[in-house]
Amino acid sequence: MSINLNGLYVISDDILTPKETILIQVKEALEGGATIVQLRDKTSSDEEIEKLVLDLQELCRKYKALFVLNDRVELAxxxxxxxxxxxxxDHHRVEEIRKEYKGILGISCYGNLQLAKEMQDKGADYVAFGSFFPSLTKPNAAVVNKEVIKNAKKELNIPVCVIGGITSKNANILINEGANMLAVISDIWKSKNIKKKCEEYTNILKGK
Structure with a gap:
């Protein structure tokens, strides 16, 4: 499949996307134009989510979207x-992961451009920076200066993902700095109409 590392990147949440409804919620996000879906499960064992991982990956492939598993290297x-x-x-073992893992590899670099350069050299396919705004998901996350996006676009050869407190009202600020992907959690899943909210982001990203 051809991988498009651009657009709306939705990330699941243990509370906002419970196992009972996550497939329905993700399908709505994909119908609204999400191009990347990450399963971020901090509570279950690998065995407990194995079937869900396969189901989500199959669903994403149907919509020609990229499925991403968070943190669980061995399971991926x-x-x-x-x-x-x-x-x-996992920063210390990125080279080792890259040897074994053949898919798209993304790495969180917070506000550290030097780290992002190192990760690019070690085989990252994209890097993520943030939090750019106060985040409901990670209330203790340090807020990063948006200058890092512009600098990353000058100095890196791989796409840049941004995360942290992003809403459809502040998304343009980060797009204008050059962000390729907007990673969103709360603003999507708390919306009464997930598909419509994703369409809103898709239109913002297209500059409509």
């Missing part, structure tokens, strides 16, 4: 997930 390798995203706890 075992199930041959299309995408894997890792953060601080």
């Amino acid at each position: 390798i075992k199930l041959q997930c299309d995408g894997l995203h890792v953060g601080r706890s």
